[in-house]
Amino acid sequence: TTVASNGHRTAFVDNDRKPTGHGRMLRKEDPRFVRGKGRYVDDLQLPGMLHLAILRSPLAHARVLSVDTTLAEAHPKVRLVVTGAMLAEKGLAWMPTLSNDVQAVLATDKVRFQGQEVAFVVAEDRYSARDALELIDVEYEALDPVIDVRTALSPDAPVIRDDLEGKSDNHCFDWETGDAAETDAVFARADVVVSEDIVYPRVHPAPMETCGAVADYDAVDGKLTLWSTTQAPHAHRTLYALVAGLPEHKIRVVSPDIGGGFGNKVPIYPGYVCAIVGSLLTGKPVKWMEDRAENLISTGFARDYVMRGEIAATRDGKILAIRTNVLADHGAFNGTAAPVKYPAGFFGVFTGSYDLEAAHCKMTAVYTNKAPGGVAYACSFRITEAVYLVERIVNCLAFELDMDPVELRMKNFIRPEQFPYRTKTGWVYDSGNYAPTMELAKQLAGYDELRAEQAEKRVRGELMGIGVSFFTEAVGAGPRKDMDILGLGMADGCELRVHPTGKAVVRLSVQTQGQGHETTFAQIVAEELGIPPQDIEVVHGDTDQTPFGLGTYGSRSTPVSGAAAALVARKVRDKAKLIASGMLEVSVADLEWEKGSFRVAGDPNASVTIQDIAMRAHGAGDLPEGVEGGLEAQICYNPENLTYPHGAYICVVDIDPGTAKVTVRRFVAVDDCGTRINPMIIEGQVHGGLTDGVGMALMEMIAFDEDGNCLSGSLMDYLIPTALEVPDWETGFTVTPSPHHPIGAKGVGESATVGSPPAIVNAVVDALAPFGIRHADMPLTPSRVWEAMQGRPVPP
Numbered sequence: 001t002t003v004a005s006n007g008h009r010t011a012f013v014d015n016d017r018k019p020t021g022h023g024r025m026l027r028k029e030d031p032r033f034v035r036g037k038g039r040y041v042d043d044l045q046l047p048g049m050l051h052l053a054i055l056r057s058p059l060a061h062a063r064v065l066s067v068d069t070t071l072a073e074a075h076p077k078v079r080l081v082v083t084g085a086m087l088a089e090k091g092l093a094w095m096p097t098l099s100n101d102v103q104a105v106l107a108t109d110k111v112r113f114q115g116q117e118v119a120f121v122v123a124e125d126r127y128s129a130r131d132a133l134e135l136i137d138v139e140y141e142a143l144d145p146v147i148d149v150r151t152a153l154s155p156d157a158p159v160i161r162d163d164l165e166g167k168s169d170n171h172c173f174d175w176e177t178g179d180a181a182e183t184d185a186v187f188a189r190a191d192v193v194v195s196e197d198i199v200y201p202r203v204h205p206a207p208m209e210t211c212g213a214v215a216d217y218d219a220v221d222g223k224l225t226l227w228s229t230t231q232a233p234h235a236h237r238t239l240y241a242l243v244a245g246l247p248e249h250k251i252r253v254v255s256p257d258i259g260g261g262f263g264n265k266v267p268i269y270p271g272y273v274c275a276i277v278g279s280l281l282t283g284k285p286v287k288w289m290e291d292r293a294e295n296l297i298s299t300g301f302a303r304d305y306v307m308r309g310e311i312a313a314t315r316d317g318k319i320l321a322i323r324t325n326v327l328a329d330h331g332a333f334n335g336t337a338a339p340v341k342y343p344a345g346f347f348g349v350f351t352g353s354y355d356l357e358a359a360h361c362k363m364t365a366v367y368t369n370k371a372p373g374g375v376a377y378a379c380s381f382r383i384t385e386a387v388y389l390v391e392r393i394v395n396c397l398a399f400e401l402d403m404d405p406v407e408l409r410m411k412n413f414i415r416p417e418q419f420p421y422r423t424k425t426g427w428v429y430d431s432g433n434y435a436p437t438m439e440l441a442k443q444l445a446g447y448d449e450l451r452a453e454q455a456e457k458r459v460r461g462e463l464m465g466i467g468v469s470f471f472t473e474a475v476g477a478g479p480r481k482d483m484d485i486l487g488l489g490m491a492d493g494c495e496l497r498v499h500p501t502g503k504a505v506v507r508l509s510v511q512t513q514g515q516g517h518e519t520t521f522a523q524i525v526a527e528e529l530g531i532p533p534q535d536i537e538v539v540h541g542d543t544d545q546t547p548f549g550l551g552t553y554g555s556r557s558t559p560v561s562g563a564a565a566a567l568v569a570r571k572v573r574d575k576a577k578l579i580a581s582g583m584l585e586v587s588v589a590d591l592e593w594e595k596g597s598f599r600v601a602g603d604p605n606a607s608v609t610i611q612d613i614a615m616r617a618h619g620a621g622d623l624p625e626g627v628e629g630g631l632e633a634q635i636c637y638n639p640e641n642l643t644y645p646h647g648a649y650i651c652v653v654d655i656d657p658g659t660a661k662v663t664v665r666r667f668v669a670v671d672d673c674g675t676r677i678n679p680m681i682i683e684g685q686v687h688g689g690l691t692d693g694v695g696m697a698l699m700e701m702i703a704f705d706e707d708g709n710c711l712s713g714s715l716m717d718y719l720i721p722t723a724l725e726v727p728d729w730e731t732g733f734t735v736t737p738s739p740h741h742p743i744g745a746k747g748v749g750e751s752a753t754v755g756s757p758p759a760i761v762n763a764v765v766d767a768l769a770p771f772g773i774r775h776a777d778m779p780l781t782p783s784r785v786w787e788a789m790q791g792r793p794v795p796p
């Protein structure tokens, strides 16, 4: 453990400073980013490029009676105006979503949320395109909107999706997991049952760069190139092929630098399709770039779960079962992205890190007149909601039992010898060792001293709270036998070429958005081959240059593509070994590998480096019998299971009793993501996720008025945290390698966003304990905390 100058402690125990493989290494991408030399979609300028702007619905629910584009077409700089009716003629008015629903590209019959795409204009410049939107005259007939998820299924609610055949209500899907009867039986005989209504409000990832695309259709060779802000270029290409009927080999999707994705850039948005149509019809490259308001009101939101959590336990704090009923708001179209078998993502891990006798979840998903989306904002496929539910309800139990929340958790953890552990909802946790992680967090926080300080402060009427959360995530989707998105299996390709001079290029199917893949994937290969990471170029984000794979979300890059990169490097090493045996004139069995070279066992002077071998592989000399020239390999990795990282978080807050303002004073995060490839990048991921957590717990919410007007369409209204709202993060880690991952690594990119909101809310509620408060819903803004202190229920 090292103590920083600010007194904060950070634990280091492992291989933090290895030079040629895993370890702290400055990011290869930093020189271009810190100089402002990143290349984003909006930086692209092509000769003759036109600009596209989208007309959006001002109403949440309305019939489209007519769209008059005459004046817009007459604008001198306008080249094209397209309406839903025109797209319908080409069979392009609707597109499939990643969840087997359909979504309007441009509205034909009705608009179903405020901000929905109604028409688009292509003009010579961005300003003219936007000006011309005002010249389009749309006649709407307003309909009653469905805004409150709780009344969406009432018999008199207007039907939003009357486009779907036979649809007579706003029901989207039902989903159930666990055993209802068994769970009810356990509840019936429990000493203590606690229930709580828990809302995870609608939030938005709000990446720094909004969504956009440049489409360039070349009529001569029939090739479409689409530069777009996508986290999953290959999956998008296949879908464009299926939707637009273009041959897949004539589509190239390029995802250049991305200014943050956070799941916002997983779906296919109407804007991308509009850009493609715009280019097909004008024969010119067409750029569409959203502004901030468009991003906030129309693109993939996150959460929006109304949950009833129930927990059953013995009087002495043994948790027996958890039961939950969820109402899920999916907006106007089910535009979520999750493996087909999992319509609620991986919410099924709501049993958390505890060894239970039974568990059951029943979920009803509904349509409302709000923007589509659902799986975004570092959600690990809805594990955010699951962890929030279990970590809040466990705290409610601690409150009822008057038991210390750490002690209650420790008492109920799945024990190390129980792994691999099958949960009551059917997930097999690959590995875990929870108690040491919790202990380390306690130690770094000085937990007992904090409790003593709190007791003293309470006597003086000061409001200090200590919040704990412990999470297990399931990341790395996923084994192709049970995970696919629209029929595409969730395996990842990877290709590695070592050039004659010993420099290498590794080609990935995943797509970095700020996670530092250009560095860490070079490190993975470096660790396996002993080639310095500086000599390994990472290529990604271009379907013409990389093998097929499903992209980056659900923290799957390390669990899936990371494994692929390690294995492809081992394949190259195996071939290198054959070549080395020829060079050293010994049998393969006599060779020993030592990072970067093969040497003859027992003869320290007889060795060849991987660079020597690369030259020989491409050179003129003889190669051993049956060995082809070149030094390259390719793989498609299908994970055996997900990886299950875990973590223990402790948050300390102070609440001003006069203004009810919450200050996060300290935050200790101990993460366990198995083998750590680049500890510095992991810390960056954790710092970012913790900051997200402060945002969601205290500030962020996409709100609507009763007419369905989105009240959070700018960053003045949708508050996101800055350095001023967050403390100096205190991090530590433990290492429990994944037993099935070739290097033992588990994903970490979403851990902190998943794990931190319950720690912060638990801390706020703990501070409010003197008021008898057991729960309050996010975001815990001063006004909400104030209401809670007055004994008034917090608004939903």
Ligand code: MCN
Binding pocket: 207, 259, 260, 261, 262, 263, 376, 377, 378, 379, 380, 513, 514, 515, 516, 517, 520, 521, 552, 553, 554, 555, 556, 557, 558, 559, 673, 674, 675, 676, 677, 678, 679, 681, 682, 685, 688, 745, 746, 747, 748, 749, 750
């Ligand atoms: N890493 C590591 N050792 C491990 C695990 C991960 O060094 N044991 C490193 C990886 O090599 C990678 C980074 O940490 O450089 C994140 O890896 P991983 O956990 O595999 O997550 P992904 O790369 O798949 O990233 C996706 C994840 C998701 S789903 C969201 S949402 C999110 C997140 O990443 N979006 C981000 N972090 C983000 N960070 C930035 N800057 N921008 C986003 O949009």
Ligand code: CUN
Binding pocket: 231, 261, 262, 263, 264, 266, 375, 376, 377, 378, 379, 380, 381, 382, 552, 553, 554, 555, 750
């Ligand atoms: Cu769910 S947000 Mo991330 O998986 O891209």
